[in-house]
Amino acid sequence: MSYLIDGLQYANWSEKIFRQMREGGVDAVHVTITYHETFRETVLIIEKWNRWFEQYPDLIFQGRTADDVRIARETGRTAIFFGSQNPSCIEDDIGLIEVMHTLGLRFMQLTYNNQSLLASGCYEDEDAGLTRMGKQVVVEMNRVGLVVDMSHSGERSTFEAIEHSTRPITISHANPASWHKALRNKSDDLLRALGASGGFLGLSAYPHHLKNGGNCTLQSWCDMAALAVDLAGPQNVGIGTDLCQDQPDSIVEWMRVGRWTKTIDYGEGSADNAGFPPMPTWFNDNRDLAGIRAGLRAAGLDEATTDGVMGDNWHAFFAKSFGAQSAPHKIQSAAE
Numbered sequence: 001m002s003y004l005i006d007g008l009q010y011a012n013w014s015e016k017i018f019r020q021m022r023e024g025g026v027d028a029v030h031v032t033i034t035y036h037e038t039f040r041e042t043v044l045i046i047e048k049w050n051r052w053f054e055q056y057p058d059l060i061f062q063g064r065t066a067d068d069v070r071i072a073r074e075t076g077r078t079a080i081f082f083g084s085q086n087p088s089c090i091e092d093d094i095g096l097i098e099v100m101h102t103l104g105l106r107f108m109q110l111t112y113n114n115q116s117l118l119a120s121g122c123y124e125d126e127d128a129g130l131t132r133m134g135k136q137v138v139v140e141m142n143r144v145g146l147v148v149d150m151s152h153s154g155e156r157s158t159f160e161a162i163e164h165s166t167r168p169i170t171i172s173h174a175n176p177a178s179w180h181k182a183l184r185n186k187s188d189d190l191l192r193a194l195g196a197s198g199g200f201l202g203l204s205a206y207p208h209h210l211k212n213g214g215n216c217t218l219q220s221w222c223d224m225a226a227l228a229v230d231l232a233g234p235q236n237v238g239i240g241t242d243l244c245q246d247q248p249d250s251i252v253e254w255m256r257v258g259r260w261t262k263t264i265d266y267g268e269g270s271a272d273n274a275g276f277p278p279m280p281t282w283f284n285d286n287r288d289l290a291g292i293r294a295g296l297r298a299a300g301l302d303e304a305t306t307d308g309v310m311g312d313n314w315h316a317f318f319a320k321s322f323g324a325q326s327a328p329h330k331i332q333s334a335a336e
Contacts, residue, residue, distance in 0.1 A: 002306075002307030002308070003069055003314070004024070004025055004027050004289060004311045005026070006240065006241050006243070007239060007314050008032065008083070008173040008204075008242050009242070009245075010032040010085075010243070010244050011031075011246060011247065012244075012246035012247045012251070013031075015055075015056060016246075017245060017285070018056050018059040018078070021059070024285075024287040024288070027069050027311060028079040028311070028314070028318075029080060030082075030106070030240070031081065031082060032084070032085050033046065033082045033105075034084045035254065036086055036112070036254070036260075037088060038089070039089050039091055039096055042084070042100075043103070046103055046104070053080075059077060060079075061077055061078075061079060062080055062081075063079030063081040064104055065322055065323070066316075066318035066319035082106060082107075083106060083107030085109045085112050085152065085255075086111065087116055087118050094133070094137060097144060097146060100146070101145060106318075107146070107149045107170065107172060108141065108146055109149040109150065109151055110130075111153050111154075113267065116134075117131060117133050118131055119134045119157035119160075120156070121153060121154060122152055122183045122184055123267075124154060127156040127157055129159075130164060134157075135164055138161060142166050142325055147169065148167075148170070149169070149170050149172050151170075151172050155190060158186070162193055162199060166325070168200060168317070168320070169194070169197070169200075170199060170202065171201050173204040174240075175204055175209050175228070176188060176191060176224065176228055176231060178227070179224040182209055183268070192231055196233075199232075200232075200238065200313070200317045201232050201237050201238070202239060203238070204240060204241065205239075205280065205283045206243075206244070208277060214279060218291075218295040219299065221280070222295035225299060225301070229301065229305060235316070236313065238310075238311065239292065239310070241283060245285055251276075252275060292310070296309055296310070
């Protein structure tokens with residue numbers, strides 16, 4: 001049986017959700033631990049996770065390597081991999097990239113919708129691509145084994161990240177724009193380039209990314225998954241649901257507004273639909289993840305490709321992404 005991995009969630013974490021992960025047989029989840037938080041604020045969130053790992057050792061533990069997914073399966077637990085949806089946690093200090101990786105961060109987006117010190121977000125009118133700092137940060141992320149995530153980035157910035165990175169990047173939670181036109185979804189040309197580079201696409205179940213929103217059917221979503229496989233390649237597609245279970249609407253406001261504006265920004269929503277949109281009926285929590293398999297088979301994916309999308313592809317991506325990059329040459333010591 002394939003691994004079962006969700007490549008992006010930002011739930012309001014609790015014992016209930018951890019137990020639902022186990023009821024659903026979920027082997028690993030990439031969890032967002034920070035959006036606009038500073039380095040010190042992010043450390044406080046990691047402290048909170050450390051307490052959960054201490055409180056619920058029979059349910060969850062911190063994942064750092066791909067092998068932790070195997071350990072999670074064998075011990076009946078869920079491996080939790082940390083990610084950031086914004087580079088705010090490294091502030092303006094490139095040295096904090098290695099520090100964050102040491103603390104367990106395994107994914108970092110170069111921007112969250114807006115222009116950052118590193119790249120342009122998908123909501124900016126102009127996409128100037130990677131900044132000078134952004135190019136240096138990608139090099140450092142490549143070195144330590146921190147995955148470049150371009151889920152909320154603009155088109156040019158994402159193309160440049162693919163080209164500049166010496167390791168495959170990810171778009172951990174988005175869908176093809178040719179299936180549903182949204183600022184956060186990605187063009188067919190971009191997804192082809194992503195796949196050709198060995199990069200990875202996690203398919204989102206967040207309603208604003210779906211055709212017909214929360215009324216999107218499982219079969220429509222799985223037909224979209226088949227399209228994504230055709231675009232990016234069968235080894236380069238997985239699931240990144242963007243599940244925000246049990247979060248209050250104040251959190252979606254923090255995600256969109258942060259500290260960068262005094263006015264309300266509705267992001268993909270609107271004044272009439274300002275909060276979290278209702279999820280599709282076929283995916284409300286981690287107990288529903290395994291049910292996607294039947295829809296993928298009905299969409300025409302063979303068993304091996306379905307196994308890949310359900311989690312084996314993410315596992316393989318973890319294996320080639322989380323370790324430090326080999327040094328190009330041995331540094332000669334004074335004694336030599």
